[in-house]
Amino acid sequence: MKNGLTSVLLIVVITFILGACGNEEVTKPNEAEQNLNETIEGEQKDNEEGEDYGTSSTHDEEDTDRSVRFETSTEDQLDLRIGDKGKFDTDLTTFEITLNGAEIIDEVDDISSQLDSFILLDITLKNTGEETYTAQDLLYGLEVTAYLDSTGYQDYSEDFESVKGLEGDISPGEELSGEFITEIPKAEEYFFHLRSGITGTGASNEVVWTIPAEEAR
Structure with missing residues (x-):
């Protein structure tokens, strides 16, 4: 059990x-x-x-x-001459330049051009925008060339003691007169304008002065 x-x-x-x-x-x-x-x-x-x-x-x-692409509201001015005023409308501001005179010279301050000559421009710069800018800001990209489809030469005024360059601030509505000098090759006429790298991108309207060599001698 x-x-x-x-x-x-x-x-x-x-x-x-x-x-x-x-x-x-x-x-x-x-x-x-x-x-x-x-x-x-x-x-x-x-x-x-x-x-x-x-x-x-x-x-x-x-x-x-x-980004919104800048569109200028000012027409191109392609046939300006000595004595004419050009109006610039850029993505920076607006301003005017009057080409009062032009002179072709061979030597400046005992310095000869590495090309053929120098061209000395007498210009008046006016700030038509709403803010203060330096003359260098407004003149940036301006050049003289013998051919519109070729690169030209910009301002060398700071390299010469005898040349009165445009310097300093320019308030809205203010004008400043001075000289713009650069080198040039031998040609029958020259063009003073903003380089194509700026106008070609639409950053400014196109303003061109034609300077016959015979009128600048």
Whole structure:
């Protein structure tokens, strides 16, 4: 009897142990699968948020890069002569230049031109804009050339003591007179204008003075 009872108890204990092990084996895979799903869902969420952020950033950069192209409201003046006034309308401001006179000379302050001659221009500069600018700002890019389709030479007045260059600030409505000097090759006529690198991009209207060599000697 005692042995029979012992056998029954042993069978019950073994059954309980096997049942617990079976439940543990089933539970562990389920927990692992749940953790994996949570990890995947978290990564997908992060990726979606990252993609949205990247798209938004790209749009912001495109909006920042957009700029309004400057459009001048002043007509081109292509046939000006000595004594004429030219009106400039640029992406910086507006101003006027009057070419009062032009003189071709071979030597300045005992210095000879590395080309053929110098040309000395007598000009009056007027600030017609709403802010104060330096004369250098307004004269930037102006040059004399013998050929409109070729690069010319800009102002060298600061290199010569005897040349009265245009310097200093010019307030709105104020005028300043002075001299513009540069080197030139031998030619029958010359052109005083803003270099094509500026007018060609639409940053200014085009203003051109034609200076016959015979009128400047």
